[in-house]
Every structure is written in C-alpha cells, then in structure tokens.
Amino acid sequence: MSEIPEGPHRVIGTPSPTPTAVDAPSSSSSAPAEPPAATDPPDTGHAKRAERLVAALFILAFVAGCGFLAAYVGLEVGQSDIPPGADAVVAALRSNLALGTSLSVALLALGTGSMIWVRHLTPNIEIEEQRHDLKSEPADRAAFQKEFAEGAAISQVTKRPMLRRTMLLATAPLALAPLFLLRDFGPLPGRSMRTTVWRKGLRAVVYGTNRPLRPSDMETPGSMITVIPEGYSDDADALAKAGVILIKFAPGELHVPTVHDGKTQLYGMNWTVDNIVAYSKICTHLGCPVALYEQTTHHILCPCHQSTFDATEGAKVVFGPAARPLPQLPLGTNSDGYLVALSDFTQPVGPSFWERG
Ligand code: FES
Structure with missing residues (x-):
C-alpha cells in the first residue's frame, strides 16, 4: 500500500483559545471595535454585602449537602434502624422527606448563590466566541478523497463489477425490511376506535x-x-x-x-x-x-x-x-x-x- 503523504497539521480536541475581544491585540485596523476591557466592579458596600450573602448561601448548601448524606445513611429504609413495629411506609416517607428537603435546599442555595455571584460581583462585559469554519481545508478533503480511492481499489469493488452488483443485491432485502416490519403494527384500526360493542337494545x-x-x-x-x-x-x-x-x-x-x-x-x-x-x-x-x-x-x-x-x-x-x-x-x-x-x-x-x- 502506498504511503499517504502527510496532510496538513490537524488539531484534535479543543483548539487553543483564539484571542477574544477582551484580550485580543488591537493592532489590526479592520478588527471590530473592542469593548472596554474587563475590570473588577468597584468593591462597594453593595459588593461586600453580595459577597457575604453568596458565602452564606454556599455554607447553607454545604450543610444541606451534609444533611443529605446523613439522611441517606441514617434513615435508610428497610434496615435494622427501623424500630420494631414501625410502619415501613412511614419510614420510607420519613426518609424521602429528609432526602428531598436536604437536596432541594442544597441545590437551591447553590444555584441562588451562583446567580447572585454572577449578577452582582462579576464585570458586566460582552464576550465574543470565535468559531472555526466548519468546512474542511482543501488539503484535508483531497487527502480523504485519495484515501477513499485507495481503499476502494484495495477492496477490488471497482475492479469486480459482478461482486459489487451481487453485494448490492444481497443488501436490498435488508434495506426494505423496515417497511415490511411495519406490518407488525397490526391491521389498520378502521372504525374500531370510534365504536364500542354497545348497540340498540343491549341490556x-x-x-x-x-x-x-x-x-x-x-x-x-x-x-x-x-x-x-x-x-x-x-x-x-x-x-x-x-x-x-x-x-x-x-x-x-x-x-x-x-x-x-x-x-x-x-x-x-x-x-x-x-x-x-x-x-x-x-x-x-x-x-x-x-x-x-x-x-x-x-x-x-x-x-x-x-x-x-x-x-x-x-x-x-x-x-x-x-x-x-x-x-x-x-x-x-x-x-x-x-x-x-x-x-x-x-x-x-x-x-x-x-x-x-
Ligand atoms: S387519565 Fe388523566 S385525568 Fe383521567
């Protein structure tokens, strides 16, 4: 098999960040006007109050999260911790209530804290996200075409038309199979969905x-x-x-x-x-x-x-x-x-x- 010449360098995974409007150099005269650089909002009393509130909410989320773990371990249903004679249903209700309440409080506090953090403590800036052109580079496409043609030549599918045609023939019934499987849905309902067995005179x-x-x-x-x-x-x-x-x-x-x-x-x-x-x-x-x-x-x-x-x-x-x-x-x-x-x-x-x- 012939060597495939090395194509253009390709990056697997997330490409390194393109300079954004925030940190891109402003040397190009054709570049869009930059928004003002991000600066910390002034550390006013309002910001300090927001910071304390967020911290309190995160501590509440921590406590509620610990409560969830404790409830899961301590109130397990159907275990030996259920006192003799206690109703298993009551035990399950008690466990569900504790788990649900603690998890709800934890998520609510975490979400509320994050929201306050973003709204009151982060700079108010617009950030542009650069996206690559989805179309492949010409060199990439040429490399793929070459590789595809080589694979087709190796498989002999282009040189042996009889094999190619019989292979397509062999797969044709399988391609049509889903249409035939529709029959398994049964006969069409007709008027059966509109009628019942009730009729005139039936007691x-x-x-x-x-x-x-x-x-x-x-x-x-x-x-x-x-x-x-x-x-x-x-x-x-x-x-x-x-x-x-x-x-x-x-x-x-x-x-x-x-x-x-x-x-x-x-x-x-x-x-x-x-x-x-x-x-x-x-x-x-x-x-x-x-x-x-x-x-x-x-x-x-x-x-x-x-x-x-x-x-x-x-x-x-x-x-x-x-x-x-x-x-x-x-x-x-x-x-x-x-x-x-x-x-x-x-x-x-x-x-x-x-x-x-
Ligand atoms: S089946 Fe939903 S209300 Fe009766």
Whole structure:
C-alpha cells in the first residue's frame, strides 16, 4: 500500500483559545471595535454585602449537602434502624422527606448563590466566541478523497463489477425490511376506535354480577353503579371501552338536555331514564377508569390526574387535563322494563387520538 503523504497539521480536541475581544491585540485596523476591557466592579458596600450573602448561601448548601448524606445513611429504609413495629411506609416517607428537603435546599442555595455571584460581583462585559469554519481545508478533503480511492481499489469493488452488483443485491432485502416490519403494527384500526360493542337494545348489567337492572333498582339519588354490556363480561377487549357508570339524580338536579358537545353547551336529546344517566367510565384524558363520584357536588373524578366532570351537565370538564366530556350513552328501557342502550356512544370514548385530535 502506498504511503499517504502527510496532510496538513490537524488539531484534535479543543483548539487553543483564539484571542477574544477582551484580550485580543488591537493592532489590526479592520478588527471590530473592542469593548472596554474587563475590570473588577468597584468593591462597594453593595459588593461586600453580595459577597457575604453568596458565602452564606454556599455554607447553607454545604450543610444541606451534609444533611443529605446523613439522611441517606441514617434513615435508610428497610434496615435494622427501623424500630420494631414501625410502619415501613412511614419510614420510607420519613426518609424521602429528609432526602428531598436536604437536596432541594442544597441545590437551591447553590444555584441562588451562583446567580447572585454572577449578577452582582462579576464585570458586566460582552464576550465574543470565535468559531472555526466548519468546512474542511482543501488539503484535508483531497487527502480523504485519495484515501477513499485507495481503499476502494484495495477492496477490488471497482475492479469486480459482478461482486459489487451481487453485494448490492444481497443488501436490498435488508434495506426494505423496515417497511415490511411495519406490518407488525397490526391491521389498520378502521372504525374500531370510534365504536364500542354497545348497540340498540343491549341490556346494561351490573359489573361483577351480570345482573340486569331496572330503573327501580336505583332508587337512591346520588347512587352510582358500574355496568357493562350484557354478554361481554369475559371479553376484555370489549370491556376496555364499554364500561359505563350509571348515576341516579333527584328530580330537577339534572340539567336538561343532558348531552354536552365539549365545546359550547348542552345539546340534543335527553338520554336519561327516570333521572338515571349513563356516562363512559373511560377518562377522556389518558383512559383511566373514572371511579369516584361526589354526591354533594355531582362531580365525577378520575383518580389518575384529577380530571373532574360535572355529572349534571353532560359530564363536561370542570377541572384537570381532560379535554372532552365523558361521552354519554343513550339510555332507555326495553319491553321488560330493563335498562338498555338506545345506540352506541355517539362520540369516541377514551383519550383523544390522531384522527380525532
Ligand atoms: S387519565 Fe383521567 S385525568 Fe388523566
């Protein structure tokens, strides 16, 4: 292999600092006007106070840092230092509180001290940072081209076209493989994200017992019960979207009509039976089951991120990160007097998705 002539001298790592506007000589007449040289700010009473304050903050950071280490060693959870009978959860809380407090104080004091130092004790100057041209030198590029051509010649890839072409052919399927792997994402969802198994006439049965319900089974205003579509108690996929909460109101508590579009106001039919209203149990934020109902405020709460829905006004959002009301299931009764769905939900249940926005 032929010797590669030595290229231009290259510097690996950080180059030695280029003279800055602060310390560059001012011999060149074309150089930009220099800012005034850095000088220490006058050691006034203000500066002295700032210095003492910074020192105090750094000492506080030191003490808090030592406290963090002491808390870590002394309050270790699950070790023999926990007195007999003490609750392990309490011990963990105690340790977390001590660690969190000491670390917060240390970082806060350190950060505040540094900020005061920079703002009140350092000279107020502008510093220019010189940057090298990102493009390589012509000599560097020529050396690379020469080296590349030599490597290609040594590998015989230019001299043996059959090998070159078959090698490219061999890699073609691998290049296309990622496209085929997209299939593993499964079939396109179609309308499955917009629909549930609820349909007209399907009875609502109590989750856990599969008992169908009549309106008279929910006599007490303020009561809430979780129901599922009849016949789907073993279908986890269906239940992931079809869970519904029934809430009973006293006469006059529900705002009529009860359906909310999430943007403006209540609209549409009054889909309730005997002051019983049915909402999706799937939170419209990230899909947790909404499981808590406050009788006095008529609020439905999601335990995950505290989204709160007003059950008297179409489950519109009154607090939290959810962006849409809980969809309402049109509720009716069949000829036997059991509670049934009048249709599927008219809006997709659960979190927003790409097509819905
Ligand atoms: S999932 Fe309900 S508030 Fe986040």
